[in-house]
Amino acid sequence: MNLYEYEGKQLFKQFSIPVPSGKLVDSSDSAEQTARELGGAVAIKSQVLSGKRGKAGGILLVETPEEVSQAVNDLLFSTINDEIVQKVLVEEQVHIAEEIYLGITIDRKLGKALLIISRAGGVNVEEQIGDDGTQLVKMPLDELRPFWVYQLYEPLKSIGLEGKIMKYTADIAFSLINLFFRCDATTAEINPLAVTKNGRVVAIDAKVVLDDAARFRSNYYPSRQQEPLPSLETRAKKAGLAYVSLSNEGTIGVIAGGAGLGMATVDMVAVYGAKPSDFLDTGGGVTEEQMTEAVNIVAQKPNVKGILINVFGGINNCEIMARGIAKAIDEGVSLPMVVKMRGHGQDEGWRILKERSIPIIKYGTTEEAVETLLMELKETDK
Secondary structure, three states: EEOOOHHHHHHHHHHHOOOOOOOEEHHHHHHHHHHHHOOOOEEEEEEEOOOOOOOOOOOOEOHHHHHHHHHHHOOOOOOOOOOEEOOOOEEOOOEEEEEEEEEEEEOOOOOOOEEEEEEEOOOOHHHHHOOOOOOOEEEEEEEOOOOOHHHHHHHHHHHEEEEOHHHHHHHHHHHHHHHHHHEEEEEEEEEEEEEEEOOOOEEEOOOEOOOOOHHHHHOOOOOOOOOOOHHHHHHHHOOOEEEEEEEOOOOEEEEEHHHHHHHHHHHHHOOOOEEEEEEEEEEOOHHHHHHHHHHHHHHHHOOOOEEEEEEEEEOOOOOHHHHHHHHHOOOOOOOEEEEEOOOHHHHHHHHHHHHHOOOOOOOOOOHHHHHHHHHHHHHHHH
16 A cells, blocks of 8 residues: 555654654645644645656645645645645645655565665655765665664764764664564655754655555554545546556557556567556457547556557457547547557458558567557657
């Protein structure tokens, strides 16, 4: 289970990890009252599960309570990275002197948890960490071996942390390690862990993922109403389709007749150096209307430049699927598209697609379909 920031910070408090004062709200009136209680200058943070919400406009800084209502109204029920914002976290503004990255994840090669600490925290942390690794500490963790806070002192000194800041950071890292193992987490991340101008060290953000397989023994799972689905996923569910968003930076949308074929297609796109954006599984017995909606949904994902459709006419009918694709094009979808299709109703399906000048892979491979789409995109970019 992915936790929202406010849920992660509730967990942090249980393990004595300091966080800014704040309150979860779902209306502008309660947000303004909270801002007055916190002293006026606050951060208003949309509660979504996706990353990089700051870049998407999901975090607003306001200086007075009078500005809060408008800021909250701007965020509530807006869409951030394809998620609808239903609650915001109103927190005191923190005056940051330095940002540190602190995280624990599973290293699949080592088969252990891995603690990562970097002096280069905050936005784009991956790009900020130096290639020479001098700002970075990595420590494998073993749940079955005793671990003491003093074991963190020398690694933290090696990246330039000293005195009280080093001690505070070590204490927080030690608490995060305890949280990670006791809560059966697969990810526990603080980015940034802020050193404030008055010498505090505080967790500005919280990213925690709990292992669903361990839920039966855990006391740390939050009580939560059924989560609202992201907007495109909601559309797909209403249409009886299965949709998965893969990457906000991806440029290739994939539609396939079956999860196995879909995953193979996504992998082949990646093999050729492109980045898949999303994947939609039509399932069996797809109708013309469902196919039209499938194309529309995939085309709606930001940054998608081309669509690869990989389907087989077994339970599904190639003619029906082609009519659905054609209808989406007739209604305005203009992205470059390649269709790999054969099977029941293929001749009529091919004819319909040919009338709209859609490249068709009749007897070739998925690899050939990917190559064709990438060539189409190169021609479009000229």
